Amino acid sequence: MMNPSIALIGLGLIGGSMAIALQGFENYEIVGVDRDPTTLSFARKHHVADRVTDDAETAVAQADLVFLCLHPRGIVDFMSAHRDGFRPGCLVTDVCGIKTAIVRGSSVLPDSVDFIGGHPMAGKETSGITHADGTLFHEAHYILTPRPTSTPEHLALMARIAAHIGCRDVVKTTVEQHDNIIAYTSQAMHIMAVAVCDDPDLFTCRGFEGGSFRDCTRVAALDVPLWTELFSMNRGALSTVIRHLEENLHAYRMVLESGDPAALAEKLAYSAARKRRMNLE
Amino acid sequence: MMNPSIALIGLGLIGGSMAIALQGFENYEIVGVDRDPTTLSFARKHHVADRVTDDAETAVAQADLVFLCLHPRGIVDFMSAHRDGFRPGCLVTDVCGIKTAIVRGSSVLPDSVDFIGGHPMAGKETSGITHADGTLFHEAHYILTPRPTSTPEHLALMARIAAHIGCRDVVKTTVEQHDNIIAYTSQAMHIMAVAVCDDPDLFTCRGFEGGSFRDCTRVAALDVPLWTELFSMNRGALSTVIRHLEENLHAYRMVLESGDPAALAEKLAYSAARKRRMNLE
Numbered sequence: 001m002m003n004p005s006i007a008l009i010g011l012g013l014i015g016g017s018m019a020i021a022l023q024g025f026e027n028y029e030i031v032g033v034d035r036d037p038t039t040l041s042f043a044r045k046h047h048v049a050d051r052v053t054d055d056a057e058t059a060v061a062q063a064d065l066v067f068l069c070l071h072p073r074g075i076v077d078f079m080s081a082h083r084d085g086f087r088p089g090c091l092v093t094d095v096c097g098i099k100t101a102i103v104r105g106s107s108v109l110p111d112s113v114d115f116i117g118g119h120p121m122a123g124k125e126t127s128g129i130t131h132a133d134g135t136l137f138h139e140a141h142y143i144l145t146p147r148p149t150s151t152p153e154h155l156a157l158m159a160r161i162a163a164h165i166g167c168r169d170v171v172k173t174t175v176e177q178h179d180n181i182i183a184y185t186s187q188a189m190h191i192m193a194v195a196v197c198d199d200p201d202l203f204t205c206r207g208f209e210g211g212s213f214r215d216c217t218r219v220a221a222l223d224v225p226l227w228t229e230l231f232s233m234n235r236g237a238l239s240t241v242i243r244h245l246e247e248n249l250h251a252y253r254m255v256l257e258s259g260d261p262a263a264l265a266e267k268l269a270y271s272a273a274r275k276r277r278m279n280l281e
Numbered sequence: 282m283m284n285p286s287i288a289l290i291g292l293g294l295i296g297g298s299m300a301i302a303l304q305g306f307e308n309y310e311i312v313g314v315d316r317d318p319t320t321l322s323f324a325r326k327h328h329v330a331d332r333v334t335d336d337a338e339t340a341v342a343q344a345d346l347v348f349l350c351l352h353p354r355g356i357v358d359f360m361s362a363h364r365d366g367f368r369p370g371c372l373v374t375d376v377c378g379i380k381t382a383i384v385r386g387s388s389v390l391p392d393s394v395d396f397i398g399g400h401p402m403a404g405k406e407t408s409g410i411t412h413a414d415g416t417l418f419h420e421a422h423y424i425l426t427p428r429p430t431s432t433p434e435h436l437a438l439m440a441r442i443a444a445h446i447g448c449r450d451v452v453k454t455t456v457e458q459h460d461n462i463i464a465y466t467s468q469a470m471h472i473m474a475v476a477v478c479d480d481p482d483l484f485t486c487r488g489f490e491g492g493s494f495r496d497c498t499r500v501a502a503l504d505v506p507l508w509t510e511l512f513s514m515n516r517g518a519l520s521t522v523i524r525h526l527e528e529n530l531h532a533y534r535m536v537l538e539s540g541d542p543a544a545l546a547e548k549l550a551y552s553a554a555r556k557r558r559m560n561l562e
Contacts, residue, residue, distance in 0.1 A: 121489065121490070121491040122491065122492070123491065123492065123493075140491070141488050141489065141490070141491075143488070143489065169488070171488040171489070178489075180482075181482065181485065181486050181489045182489060184480060184482050184486055185486045185489045185490050185491060185493075185494040186489075186491050186493055186494065188477075189477075189493035189494050189496075189497045190493060191530065191533050192473060192477075192497060192530070193493070193497075193556075194533070194549060194552035194553065194556070195526060195529035195530045195532075195533055195552070196469075196470075196473075196526065196529075197552045197553075197555045197556045197559070198525075198529040198532075198551075198552050198555070199465060199522065199525050199526070199529070200525070201461075201462065201465050201522075202555055202559060203555075203558070203559065204462065205462050205465055205466045206559075207422050207424070207450070207452040208402065208422065208424065208452070208459075208462045208463060208466045208467075209402070209422070209466050210402040210403065210404065210421070210422075210466060210467050211403070211404065211500075212404075212466075212467055212470035212471060212474070212499070212500045213466040213467065213470050215470075215496035215497065215499055215500075216470045216473065216474075216496065216497050217556060217559075218493070218496055219492075219493045219496075220552060220553060220555075220556035221553050221556040221557045221560060222549065222553050224546055224549045224550045224553055225546065227549060228542050228545050228546040228549060229542075231537060231545060232537075232540075232542045232545060235537055235538070235540065238537060239534055239537055239538050241480065241482075242530055242533060242534040242537070243534060244479075244480050244481070245476060245477065245480070245530055246527050246530050246531055246534070248476035248477075248479040248480070249472065249473070249476045249523055249526055249527050249530070250527055251476075251479075252472050252475070252476055252523060253520055253523040253524060253527070256512060256513075256516055256519060256520055256523070257516070257520050259513075259516065261509055261510075261513045264509050264512060264513060265505055265506065265509040268475060268503065268505045268508060268509060269505045270479075271475035271476070271478045271479050271501060272475065272478075272501060272502050272503050272505055274478045274479070274483055274484075274501075275474075275475070275478045275498060275501035275502040276502045277484075278478070278483060278484065278487075278498075279502060
């Protein structure tokens with residue numbers, strides 16, 4: 001009898017890192033799939049997976065679990081193109097930073113295929129397999145958006161995977177809640193980072209950067225096609241969070257310009273206490 | 282003949298870290314000065330300096346170099362109170378994140394005392410001697426604002442100190458340029474961090490934080506009295522930078538709400554290229 005297998009579709013930063021991190025998971029064979037010859041040859045040379053191939057059809061037909069690690073639209077297109085090619089009883093999951101559009105796209109899958117949306121909250125400001133890193137998911141939250149019909153066996157499998165790759169915990173939620181919150185905790189942080197880099201003083205500030213500047217702008221050198229899709233597919237929620245940020249910055253500017261240090265101190269104490277409470281709880 | 286000595290006035294996070302980092306610097310005796318008995322006893326127990334004392338007058342009278350490591354107003358007040366107590370020929374410096382008000386305050390010093398404003402660009406989101414860390418300044422920029430009359434010997438001394446404590450480089454500038462740029466690279470990053478924590482969703486987002494959120498809000502649990510002074514004393518420059526940020530965020534929201542992915546991609550590509558250029562040069 002053949003060992004069960006996990007197929008990773010797309011060996012970019014996340015797919016490649018997931019393939020490395022998954023190696024040694026129970027008795028599963030880890031199969032990496034990509035269309036790009038350079039990516040495949042790098043993956044083969046660095047043993048990113050137990051086996052690598054450009055034959056998505058065969059890999060999908062044999063896999064017990066399929067990880068879709070493409071850009072958002074690529075994931076939706078792949079499910080549509082391969083809807084009848086998945087093995088009955090298998091589980092399909094993804095690693096995408098938005099969930100509504102992905103889970104909607106998963107409705108093309110036949111009833112014999114389970115789908116659990118996934119978002120391991122890890123990343124880097126770089127992309128591509130050459131930056132893949134098996135420790136990328138250490139201490140990260142692994143967010144899952146199961147279907148009402150997802151089986152306990154499939155949920156348990158995802159939990160064992162999350163533990164194997166070193167995640168801090170598994171958080172189950174709905175697609176709507178995921179996308180609303182991620183607009184705040186991830187997408188808006190990326191918008192802030194790029195907005196900071198639009199300041200006319202950017203290039204004159206060399207020699208004056210401290211830790212807070214490096215941390216805040218770290219993610220600004222982002223993968224433009226990927227983030228254009230992520231932002232566009234979550235436009236409503238993200239727009240609301242950016243508006244809140246504009247308002248909160250404006251409120252700080254007003255109290256600063258009022259020249260009242262007591263009012264500024266009170267406002268800072270309020271925000272700093274919220275951050276401390278966030279750290280402690 | 283006695284060894285030369287360096288007196289550190291104020292053994293908080295920065296003064297304590299500087300004292301530890303300075304140990305072993307040439308043949309200087311490192312003298313830590315603080316008024317708080319708990320701080321002094323901690324400093325003595327952990328050998329933060331070669332000698333610790335609450336007698337600022339004697340330490341200042343004997344010191345060849347005095348590091349003022351108090352809050353901004355405390356530095357100005359200390360120079361005023363001890364104006365006639367410094368040893369003729371000595372150098373006074375500080376570690377404060379703003380320079381205009383400090384250097385203006387240094388005008389009370391007699392002509393026999395040199396003053397070079399200093400800002401080692403390092404910090405932590407904590408305060409107090411218990412968090413002092415001798416590696417705090419590793420790879421940091423050390424910014425100096427010398428007087429036109431500052432001696433080459435004193436500038437060379439500061440450069441050797443910067444090297445001893447592990448700084449990346451020494452950057453010389455004017456007080457005005459320092460305060461304008463620091464409003465952007467440090468102060469505005471702190472305002473953004475607290476503004477992010479004012480979002481109504483802060484406490485519902487637990488389980489959904491990734492690296493970008495942790496990085497961007499790291500400094501939000503700030504020392505309120507210290508930062509109230511720093512922000513207030515640089516109100517004009519900081520207000521301008523916050524306004525730019527509001528405008529840049531607003532511009533991103535407008536292109537997002539327009540629903541034009543090509544325009545969003547173009548804007549993201551512009552900002553990301555600026556960040557990459559900043560990283561490379």
